[in-house]
Ligand SMILES: Nc1ncnc2c1ncn2[C@@H]1O[C@H](COP(=O)(O)OP(=O)(O)OP(=O)(O)O)[C@@H](O)[C@H]1O
Ligand SMILES: [Mg+2]
């Protein structure tokens with residue numbers, strides 16, 4: 001098959017592994033720099049232009065859209081959808097996953113377990129917002145954060161109030177969330193491909209830290225999910241409409257709760273921790289599913 005990986009950086013582990021794994025299975029794999037694509041939207045025959053030429057018709061596009069280029073990146077994916085190209089994750093699903101509030105609302109609508117979460121844009125009733133998630137300790141998050149930056153644990157109601165006021169003063173969008181203390185600084189990354197969790201790892205924060213992000217010094221190890229955890233991850237992926245994603249789960253005393261769903265999950269941590277050929281499994285999915293005009297949202301995303 002002829003497959004394009006949309007990625008800004010071909011030296012990233014995930015991008016390199018995806019190219020290698022695809023070629024090892026006999027595919028032609030091109031890495032296309034998302035920001036260098038430009039589009040012919042007006043014509044009845046939509047195209048993507050790249051380096052002065054039309055891109056060929058691909059059998060599948062594998063979007064790896066970084067959160068800093070969501071807006072343009074999803075427009076490029078949408079253009080491929082309009083051409084009838086099979087996109088592993090569709091543009092609408094990627095956009096949904098980048099908005100923490102929208103994601104939580106979609107997940108909640110499907111009855112998926114979530115930490116109690118509040119959101120407000122004005123500081124009128126901060127105490128009520130804090131009370132609604134069960135009071136301190138609670139977690140305050142910047143909506144646009146990644147790699148654990150902008151995630152704060154407030155140990156007292158007073159501290160929570162000050163942090164919320166400070167963020168709001170800076171006009172930052174935040175959410176306030178129940179602190180899942182019993183997770184003990186760990187979370188589960190469930191890597192979903194199609195309708196399977198193909199790999200899972202437990203990430204543990206270092207001593208004295210509650211954020212388990214590998215970028216914050218967390219350590220990952222292989223884990224066997226419970227039936228409930230597996231079902232929750234699959235339900236979350238389905239609710240978001242993502243074929244390939246990383247579902248992050250906290251083990252709460254009331255069962256698994258979903259923290260977020262990532263539409264361009266990294267391969268390095270998960271392949272290292274589980275020793276699995278996750279990249280190869282993504283191609284297995286593409287080989288089974290990539291047919292022209294199979295995008296559910298063709299032209300309507
Ligand atoms: N409600 C919570 N209760 C307990 N721990 C939490 C909670 N929310 C977040 N954490 C911890 O903080 C970490 C970072 O939070 P989160 O994943 O929401 O932030 P992020 O900046 O979006 O990170 P990412 O890079 O994964 O997108 C989580 O991996 C988890 O270990
Ligand atoms: Mg995130």
Ligand SMILES: [Mg+2]
Nearest residue numbers: 148213248260
């Ligand atoms: Mg996270």
